[in-house]
Amino acid sequence: MAGRTRTTKKLAQRINLNYFKTLGGIPRWRRILSGVFVIAGLAWLGWQALAGSPKPYNAGPLAHAHALLGQKCGVCHVFEASYRRSATDQACLACHDGPIHHADQTFTPSCSSCHVEHQGAFRLASTSTAACTQCHADLKTTHGTSKLASNIRGFDGSHPEFAALRQGLTDPGTIKLNHHVHLKDGLLGPNDPVQLQCADCHRRDSLDRSYMQPVNYEKHCAACHPLQFDRRFSESAPHKEPKVVYDFVFAKLTEYIAAHPAEIPLVDEPDKRLPTRPPQPPARNAAEWVQQRMADAQLLLWRKSCKECHSVSYPNGRGSLPVVAKAAITTRWLPHATFDHEAHQMLQCVSCHVKANESRETSDVLIPGIQTCQQCHRTGQDAAEARCFECHTYHDWSKGKAVAGKYRVKQLAE
Ligand code: HEC
Ligand code: HEC
Ligand code: HEC
Ligand code: HEC
Ligand code: HEC
Ligand code: HEC
Ligand code: HEC
Ligand code: HEC
Ligand code: HEC
Numbered sequence: 001m002a003g004r005t006r007t008t009k010k011l012a013q014r015i016n017l018n019y020f021k022t023l024g025g026i027p028r029w030r031r032i033l034s035g036v037f038v039i040a041g042l043a044w045l046g047w048q049a050l051a052g053s054p055k056p057y058n059a060g061p062l063a064h065a066h067a068l069l070g071q072k073c074g075v076c077h078v079f080e081a082s083y084r085r086s087a088t089d090q091a092c093l094a095c096h097d098g099p100i101h102h103a104d105q106t107f108t109p110s111c112s113s114c115h116v117e118h119q120g121a122f123r124l125a126s127t128s129t130a131a132c133t134q135c136h137a138d139l140k141t142t143h144g145t146s147k148l149a150s151n152i153r154g155f156d157g158s159h160p161e162f163a164a165l166r167q168g169l170t171d172p173g174t175i176k177l178n179h180h181v182h183l184k185d186g187l188l189g190p191n192d193p194v195q196l197q198c199a200d201c202h203r204r205d206s207l208d209r210s211y212m213q214p215v216n217y218e219k220h221c222a223a224c225h226p227l228q229f230d231r232r233f234s235e236s237a238p239h240k241e242p243k244v245v246y247d248f249v250f251a252k253l254t255e256y257i258a259a260h261p262a263e264i265p266l267v268d269e270p271d272k273r274l275p276t277r278p279p280q281p282p283a284r285n286a287a288e289w290v291q292q293r294m295a296d297a298q299l300l301l302w303r304k305s306c307k308e309c310h311s312v313s314y315p316n317g318r319g320s321l322p323v324v325a326k327a328a329i330t331t332r333w334l335p336h337a338t339f340d341h342e343a344h345q346m347l348q349c350v351s352c353h354v355k356a357n358e359s360r361e362t363s364d365v366l367i368p369g370i371q372t373c374q375q376c377h378r379t380g381q382d383a384a385e386a387r388c389f390e391c392h393t394y395h396d397w398s399k400g401k402a403v404a405g406k407y408r409v410k411q412l413a414e
């Protein structure tokens with residue numbers, strides 16, 4: 001068998017030295033197809049442009065709440081040869097209001113600078129921190145600098161401690177309550193010793209599940225602190241203004257002695273719970289009997305029961321009816337922010353309200369400070385949301401206007 005001669009020359013002859021000038025196989029097809037696709041694309045664009053269709057301009061999927069408007073670009077954009085103009089505020093306002101933040105803000109950012117569209121299915125209201133810090137990092141108002149913290153750059157060291165916790169402020173409520181005494185194990189209950197829980201006195205409103213309902217005497221105190229006024233009656237006096245209480249007790253005693261006239265001359269031993277009083281002579285008639293018992297009942301009520309929980313004063317003199325101070329229970333401690341107990345129900349109450357178990361005075365403020373929140377609400381991964389919208393509203397919805405709908409079902413549903 002004659003062997004193949006593999007000289008350099010022979011080898012060179014087998015190579016097409018012009019291979020780079022001709023195309024074959026895959027490279028050729030690549031070229032042809034690119035051309036075809038470009039031409040087809042241009043043809044489609046031209047066709048869509050002639051038909052006035054929005055398809056070529058789609059910038060990305062709309063937010064979930066606007067999904068219905070997917071192909072109705074015109075509700076937000078004005079078509080002027082192309083959809084280049086960004087959406088106007090008027091277009092947004094046709095469907096829902098977006099009331100102003102503060103009357104004294106120095107400018108009003110456009111809706112779409114905060115509510116960024118075409119980013120897909122996320123909440124439009126989840127605006128960036130920068131949307132707020134563009135003003136709050138150096139806060140100015142139409143009449144100069146603000147009294148508020150004016151250099152907030154994030155929910156970090158630059159965010160101020162909550163106003164209610166700043167130095168020297170106390171709880172303005174007047175209902176006396178010693179949390180420490182009431183949370184001790186073995187507190188004397190209506191029948192047996194009990195261990196009270198926070199939820200025995202504090203529950204979320206069934207409608208507004210964010211905040212706690214204010215404490216109520218009938219629901220949370222009456223079982224252990226009844227308003228007894230006389231040993232002859234097991235029922236309590238009403239928990240009302242002193243005048244109402246007075247009239248109720250007076251009517252009860254008058255009714256009683258009319259039904260039991262034989263008891264008129266009997267003398268009552270002074271009640272052990274009462275502040276000391278001079279001994280009473282036997283009553284001569286029903287009116288005198290009622291007067292004597294009224295004096296005891298009032299000592300028991302005003303100077304013992306009511307006074308235990310209330311600040312009681314006598315602006316009209318010692319002998320007159322007392323005045324009970326307004327309860328003034330604060331229902332919103334952080335009025336410039338929103339808070340939601342339901343979103344935090346996985347936590348123990350005292351892990352935020354750390355001072356509750358030890359508090360002995362109503363004047364103690366038990367609301368947690370910013371450092372408690374910052375442990376979870378911080379930037380970075382594995383953290384709860386820390387952008388401003390999580391805890392604040394931007395729009396002053398109290399100034400919101402009703403929108404007169406301008407579209408018909410067909411216009412939006414097709
Ligand atoms: C709910 C209102 C809304 C609808 C509906 C909507 N857009 Fe937009 N679009 C916006 C907003 C707001 C912007 C401004 C960009 C931003 O900051 O999100 C925008 C920006 C754009 C841009 C970029 C413009 C530029 O100048 O950079 C294009 C292109 C666009 N939209 C096309 C469309 C098309 C095409 C449709 C229909 C398929 C559509 N949009 C539907 C709200 C809307
Ligand atoms: C054709 C009517 C229509 C137009 C125009 C429109 N929206 Fe909406 N928008 C809706 C509807 C419907 C919802 C969902 C119901 C609701 O929350 O009010 C919604 C919800 C929202 C929400 C709350 C939902 C969320 O994801 O946080 C924001 C914020 C919003 N729109 C901003 C805008 C902005 C900004 C524009 C202008 C660029 C705009 N919208 C234009 C109809 C419209
Ligand atoms: C500086 C940023 C900012 C600007 C500008 C802005 N928004 Fe908002 N918007 C927010 C934030 C934050 C929320 C969520 C909290 C709230 O309700 O204020 C929100 C909520 C909304 C909601 C949803 C209310 C709901 O159902 O929860 C609508 C609708 C809305 N904005 C419309 C508008 C419109 C319309 C404009 C323009 C006129 C506008 N926004 C301008 C930040 C902004
Ligand atoms: C255009 C500038 C501007 C932007 C943007 C802005 N703010 Fe404000 N903000 C103000 C002004 C002005 C005040 C009132 C200051 C005063 O009265 O002293 C204020 C007050 C506040 C207050 C305290 C008073 C109140 O109403 O509760 C909070 C909280 C607040 N802004 C949060 C936000 C959040 C959250 C954002 C972003 C979604 C935001 N701001 C965006 C200008 C702005
Ligand atoms: C016997 C009823 C009772 C129980 C049990 C009770 N509280 Fe209270 N709490 C009150 C009353 C009454 C007030 C209003 C008077 C005051 O401010 O002290 C109040 C006020 C509060 C306040 C708001 C006032 C402030 O100064 O911050 C917080 C927070 C609070 N309680 C947390 C708790 C927690 C947490 C528990 C459980 C560990 C608890 N409470 C158990 C009756 C109770
Ligand atoms: C489970 C029974 C129980 C309930 C419910 C209860 N208390 Fe008491 N409270 C007591 C007992 C027992 C004492 C006496 C404790 C002591 O001195 O050791 C007391 C004492 C008090 C005192 C005097 C405390 C002190 O400083 O020594 C006040 C004030 C008071 N309670 C207010 C309230 C108020 C207000 C409520 C309702 C929000 C309430 N209590 C609910 C059982 C209760
Ligand atoms: C064990 C504690 C306790 C005793 C005792 C008590 N109260 Fe109260 N009182 C409360 C609490 C708690 C509130 C606030 C919530 C409510 O209205 O139930 C209150 C509220 C009131 C109010 C309404 C105050 C306002 O803000 O307008 C009046 C009036 C009142 N009490 C009168 C009385 C009178 C009169 C007595 C005595 C006969 C009395 N209370 C005894 C706990 C008590
Ligand atoms: C994540 C921390 C946190 C936890 C957990 C928590 N709270 Fe609060 N609580 C707060 C904050 C913040 C406020 C102030 C809200 C406001 O009034 O603006 C508050 C307010 C209160 C108030 C005053 C009334 C009100 O709603 O503003 C009471 C009472 C109260 N909490 C009781 C409780 C009880 C009871 C529990 C357990 C079931 C609990 N809290 C769990 C943070 C917490
Ligand atoms: C985790 C919740 C949370 C976040 C996130 C948050 N704040 Fe606050 N912020 C609060 C609370 C609570 C207050 C106290 C409100 C009060 O005292 O009524 C407050 C108070 C404020 C105040 C009033 C300050 C003063 O001088 O009293 C401003 C302004 C403010 N925040 C702006 C912002 C801005 C801007 C951001 C985003 C960078 C932000 N907040 C993020 C919870 C939050």
Ligand code: HEC
Nearest residue numbers: 338339340343344368369372373375376377384385390391
């Ligand atoms: C143990 C961690 C933890 C602590 C501490 C904590 N939070 Fe939260 N918070 C969460 C989680 C988890 C959510 C729900 C998920 C989310 O929004 O990221 C939430 C949600 C919220 C929301 C939104 C509620 C809603 O319904 O949209 C507010 C407002 C808030 N927190 C404020 C606060 C404030 C103010 C404090 C401090 C007093 C605080 N949080 C402390 C974990 C925490």
